[in-house]
Amino acid sequence: MVRDDLLMIPGPVKLHERIIKAMSSQMISHRSRDFEEVFEYCKNAIKPLFGTSGDIAIISGSGTAGMEAAVASFSKVKKITVVDNGKFGERFAKIGARYTEVDHLRFEWGSSVDLGKVEESLANGSEAIAFVHNETSTGILNPAREIAKIARKYDALVIMDGITSVGGDEVRMDEWGIDVAVVGSQKCIGAPPGLAAVAINERAWDFYSESVPYYLDLRAYVKKAESNQTPYTPAVPLFLAFAEALRIIEEEGIENRIERHRKFARATRVWAENAGLELFPALNEHSSYSNTVTAIKMPDGIADRDLRGTLREEYGITISGGQEHLKGRIFRIGHMGNVTKRDLVATLSAIEDILLRKNAVKPALHAAMEELG
Amino acid sequence: MVRDDLLMIPGPVKLHERIIKAMSSQMISHRSRDFEEVFEYCKNAIKPLFGTSGDIAIISGSGTAGMEAAVASFSKVKKITVVDNGKFGERFAKIGARYTEVDHLRFEWGSSVDLGKVEESLANGSEAIAFVHNETSTGILNPAREIAKIARKYDALVIMDGITSVGGDEVRMDEWGIDVAVVGSQKCIGAPPGLAAVAINERAWDFYSESVPYYLDLRAYVKKAESNQTPYTPAVPLFLAFAEALRIIEEEGIENRIERHRKFARATRVWAENAGLELFPALNEHSSYSNTVTAIKMPDGIADRDLRGTLREEYGITISGGQEHLKGRIFRIGHMGNVTKRDLVATLSAIEDILLRKNAVKPALHAAMEELG
Structure with missing residues (x-):
């Protein structure tokens, strides 16, 4: 090979040698103090990358699991606007449709989002909006701050896929008014794939729905995170790698x-x-x-x-x-x-x-x- | 630490040194031929451990993700019987309740399953049954073959949590009449936690429901598995470790x-x-x-x-x-x-x-x- x-x-992405070393270790119990220390470090070190002081959930699963956890956990809405100008926007629409009505704003792949259409959709009674910050399928950076500003005018919940921006580009959830954002371990953070972190502001919990898949229920993750644990067995080696990747970011x-x-x-x-x-x-x-x-x-x-x-x-x-x-x-x-x-x-x-x-x-x-x- | x-x-469980080494490698693209070879090996090598010639889905997520994928993907039933004589049986009941009506057969933790009650529940119109083969919370091995035999009398779908039996104890899905079974990477197989494999017999697809979480939709995994790929970015290091663990099993x-x-x-x-x-x-x-x-x-x-x-x-x-x-x-x-x-x-x-x-x-x-x- x-x-x-x-x-x-x-x-x-390519792994730093230090991250490979961190991952290459004998298994520890996920209920041990050792694991809790790793978890606690990850939970706290990732907040500044999201630009938030909110809750953090870390799911053993891909970025898509994080996107679905975000949409499904906060799906107490009669309609969600989904901004789609690339593959991952389209994915948000597919996920959204499993939980509520979707107003699917399609823009040609590679073209920019028309903020007028975003406002129109929200004015038409959407209670939430989901969009991709950095659309890797087309290489475009969507205007997160502007989208959130419009959404806030209509008191809509704002869910952002920050999978390929958090840790590599400016993300300021609290300042911009983003309620929920998702990052994948294997992108700008530089860790191996297999973890998704979701950051959640206080306001999002007003939209919490119990009709959420058991494995993707963010309330369970956030509750366990208080004691630096996960509700289900975590992918331990990936947490060790994730922590090391976050240490490298802190150093840089x-x-x-x-x-x-x-x-x-x-x-x-x-x-x-x-x-x-x-x-x-x-x-x-x-x-x-x-x-x-x-x-x-x-x-x-x-x-x-x-x-x-x-x-x-x-x-x-x-x-x-x-x-x-x-x-x-x-x-x-x-x-x-x-x-x-x-x-x-x-x-x-x-x-x-x-x-x-x-x-x-x-x-x-x-x-x-x-x-x- | x-x-x-x-x-x-x-x-x-403790990792074999060879498994740690296999995991400790530079990242490869999940769309590369190299990854496909690893996936193909895993997919084929795990079938004999389940005792099946059916389909295999491998999810980046914990055993619980596998349990939910199994229940949710095949939830076109008006009622499911859940056998609960321990923590993981109870979990099946919680998961089942998110998708359909559950006939929750509770037995005291540590006690054995009363097969008479199982038959009674199935005779009362359940179209599926979910049970735990090896209940780690109490150290009991439930009678998989007998439960499946009763379920087959009523043409019910049989879903088995084999998370802590597959790879360490006898499991014969095809022979026993188990339609869907789940295993976790970190148990008898001896790999790190973070992957769940689900084996699916032909008959299960009659029970397929599109009201399944996007990330846990087994049809998407099985379809992609035909070309030795995964629908979403897989936890690559865990697949490398999983393959090595399966090689060790093959050698033993x-x-x-x-x-x-x-x-x-x-x-x-x-x-x-x-x-x-x-x-x-x-x-x-x-x-x-x-x-x-x-x-x-x-x-x-x-x-x-x-x-x-x-x-x-x-x-x-x-x-x-x-x-x-x-x-x-x-x-x-x-x-x-x-x-x-x-x-x-x-x-x-x-x-x-x-x-x-x-x-x-x-x-x-x-x-x-x-x-x-």
Whole structure:
């Protein structure tokens, strides 16, 4: 099995050696003081990344489990507005439909959210809104602060998928008025996949519904978290890894980390533009390019396997393609988590090398390196 | 942090060094061929442990997630009978109540299931039954084959929690007529906690309900499993560990492994009886003592912390206490997974040492060692 690959996808991300070491330990009981100390550290260390002083639930499960726990636990609403401008927005709509009526605001993948339509939906009697902050399927950063502001005008509950923004970009739940937000362990936080943390503000509990799946009932997680435990057996090695990843973030400092993510994203975009490539997202006055993943249109005449296959075989670097109908139309470079300047330069160089052979780009590496400083 | 503890609880269990090594690796993409190979191996290697040729779903989540996925995915029934003679039977009832009407057959914790009552409930119009095969909270093995036989008379769907029997005791789904069964990674299989595998026979799909939580929808898992993938990002390190644990089982041979578990259980019981201790479960003609965990009544005058606290502090061995109202009334020794003869002898010796100081037992180690051979 190949073991020296470099992952440059929007999660799971490359693990820091310290995180691998933390995970590589003999099992401890999940009811022991040792585990409780690990849990307590995770619970407290993650709050500043969400920008909240609210409750924290940590579920052994993927980000999708976290999204569903958030929607289902707070589903005492007659209608929820779901903002969908990519794969994960669409997923929110599918999840929402299992619990309540969904006003499904569809925008073409890659396009920006029309805030007028958001306001219209809320004015029409939605009591909650769910949206994706950073949509990795298209490389766009949706305007969280603005969406929350509109929702608050209508007293709607605000649920945010921060799976690929928390820990890598600015998230200020309390300040922005986000009631519930979700993060996945394997994205900007840089831990292995398998945990989802959900942050919950006091106000969300007014929307609590007992018609929630037993395993995804956030009330049970929050109640147990008071004594630094989990309601069901946790994935212990993943908690050990998660704690170490959070320690690394604490050492780097969240502000520095966000600035690093932004710099890596700028360098990737500068490279793409100078190379003659086109960024995929269509921005409007409220949206931005993602700082954690860059989505680029595939140059004419280049097949997905020419670029990504060769990159993998020749360089041992894995990047992502497009999902669903975007397959073959875009490629996506993840630059989140504990990715280094070295990793990013290697990735851009390798892509440039492969596309130069096909005369599909112009040399642009120095522009990127200048941006990286 | 203490790192040299020996876990002798009914899961999570001590990890074999090979499993720790397998887990300690750089991240791979969950959409890579490498991951698919790992998934395919797990999917196929686990079937003989369930005794089935049916479908396999592997969920990133605890055993409880697997129990809920099983109940919720196949909840197209107007009533389900739930057999409850311990904590996990009770959990099945709580889960079932979120999806359909439950006929909750309560038996005192530690007592055996009355099959007459099971038949009565099914005759009264239940279309499904859920029960726990090996109830770790009380150390009893419920009569799976007999329960399934009765259920089949009434064409009811049979859902079995095999979380602490599959991989350590005899399970023959296809032969016994079990339609859906669940196992957890951290029990007899000996991997870390965080995965639940669900085995599904063809017949179960007649009971499929779309009113199932998105994350726990077994149809999505089984569909993706055809191409050796998972519907949502899997806990990759746990799959690597799970595969290695299954390789170890394959090398030992499942029949040898079951025989080892039975021998360890017999030795523990022989020790307890010779020491003058009383086993907790009250058997009837259909039940047996568990082969994966032994529950023993706490001797008079011994507090939970005297025994378990001292064992932990002096010997670095963790065993379990009683749960809920059994707290302080019983103690439980897990002897499942990759536990060795050395581990078991050390545990029984240490317990005997501590209880001898309190004049609460008679020396009985040699009887146990004779049984171990």
